[in-house]
Amino acid sequence: MLAETYRKGRAALEDFFADTPSGEKRRDEVQKILDDADCRFNAHGVEMNQRYTSSAVLEDGPMLAFVHDHEFVHQPLAHPGAVVPRVWLKQDGRRVSTIDLVGRGRFTLLTGIGGAPWREAVRVVGEELGLQIAVHGIGAGQDLADPTAELRAALHSILGTPARDAPYAQNAPARGELLTEGA
Structure with missing residues (x-):
């Protein structure tokens, strides 16, 4: 048989x-x-296109509409309330995803060149509130390289939560007083 x-x-x-x-x-x-x-x-949109609205999210204008099927096609968005965009970066010659930099039970700041005011703001907020906030500089001369300039094209700074979403994102140079005003 x-x-x-x-x-x-x-x-x-x-x-x-x-x-x-x-x-x-x-x-x-x-x-x-x-x-x-x-x-x-391959329905990456189901996993990666979550967008949140709440009093914990600092709005930055209306959320952009989906261009493609939101359940099937992942559409990265650097906007408050969206999941941190997945971008491949380089650190010490190896590939690192932005998704792997955020979450892990702590807040995370992803900032670019000129992000010193953001670093100082999260240091102050972290000390005042007793929060652990990881900080990663991205760009030439920073902790991580952005070889395709995808993240630089998207925005200047992202604050990621332990849940990997972004309650705050800024497309302009840092104004640390915005972050510390409500602390």
Whole structure:
């Protein structure tokens, strides 16, 4: 019985890979199944396109509308209330994702060149409120490099929460008094 099952399976595989009309038909059928299932395997929008509104989020104008299907296509957005955009950075020659820099039970500041006022503001807020706030400088001469300039093109500074969303983001040079006003 086992030998017969093996023989049939082996014959089906040989037919699948054969340069014959039958093999081509089988390959087309498998490709159609994979194409139909693509949204279940690659629905990155479901995982990455969350957007939040609450009193803990400092609004910066209206949230941009989705351009593509919001469940299927991941659409990174550097806006308060959105998940921190995933951008590949470099640190000591290895790739590091912005997603891996934030969360982990603490607040995180991602800032670029000229982010010294932000660093000082989160230091003060962290001391006053007893919060651990990680800080990562991104750009030339900083802790991490942005080789594709994706993050630099998106914004100047992001404050990420332990849940990896961004209650505050700024597209202009730092004004640390904005962050410390409500502390």
